[in-house]
Amino acid sequence: MAGAQRVFSGIQPSGVPHLGNYIGAIRNWVQLQKTCGNNVMYSIVDLHALTVHQAPLLLKRNIKNMTVCLLACGIDPKQSIVFQQSQVPEHCELMWLLSCQTPNGWLNKMTQWKSKGATDNKSFVNIGLYAYPILMAADILLYKATHIPVGADQLQHLELTCDIAHTFNSRYGVEFFPKPQPLLSEGKNQRIMSLRNPLQKMSKSDNQEMARIDITDTPDQVHNKIRKAVTDCTSAVTFEPEERPGVSNLVSMYSALSGKTTDEVVEDFTGKETVELKDGLTQVIISYLKPIQEKIIELEEDEGHIEQILTDGARRARERASVTIRGAKELLGIN
Incomplete structure (x- = not known):
């Protein structure tokens, strides 16, 4: 990658990552720290996790466990900004601003939404699940990220992010948001499949x-x-x-x-x-x-250290996020 690259990626707090997470994503994140300087941000996207019911105490523990595991795998808070999504309220603020630029027809076309609508009890499918691709776009655009490590199954969401950025830029006549590019994190032999059904990806949501x-x-x-x-x-x-x-x-x-x-x-x-x-x-x-x-x-023995890393990460993330929010609101005429 040439020039000033800004990398952002997120992972849901599912507790302890599995080998597929590590080989397909986390290991690549560690390598990106070495090539992108201080322009790498990794978020534990706990707001995304709320699209399904979460037991509060378990969710809190899973956030800590995921942080510990990321650090143990080699994510270095001195090289990257590691933070908890919900501790940066600008994510939700930008999501609302972008929601007002996004036609619902775009969301209706999202493959994951259509598959959920077909398989889940529709009376329990919530608005958060429908609109979470906009939150994903806000996660990326809030930091004006230029490169996004993703798996092939997330490319449609990144394309939506580009469409939303283009719509915003065109409507207000400025190149405010960059068009983020994918860094496919599941190259050859990096897509690890289920041990019980090798036609499906290894997944934490698998009950087996x-x-x-x-x-x-x-x-x-x-x-x-x-x-x-x-x-x-x-x-x-x-x-x-x-x-x-x-x-x-x-x-x-x-x-x-x-x-x-x-x-x-x-x-x-x-x-x-x-x-x-x-x-x-x-x-x-x-x-x-x-x-x-x-x-x-070793890391689990110092819980205060983990909390401090997330606190520092949220502070650093907000420093960047606040600049974007001020600029967006000024363009919208509400600043």
């Missing part, structure tokens, strides 16, 4: 704990989950995502954590069976997660 590896899982838990991971009736190790998604998912995980290509992993296991791949992958995961887990234990 056996479907994912949490980064705090013990060696015994890792061993048990990988041993029972769905593969197929062929014992050979190959990388064929379309034909053999289960085995290919295990090869992808091995590749992502070992630094080897998928071809190299397959070559290493030529003449061996899937059970041996599972045993090898188990050891790779356990070894990889060990220093992260040790750091988590």
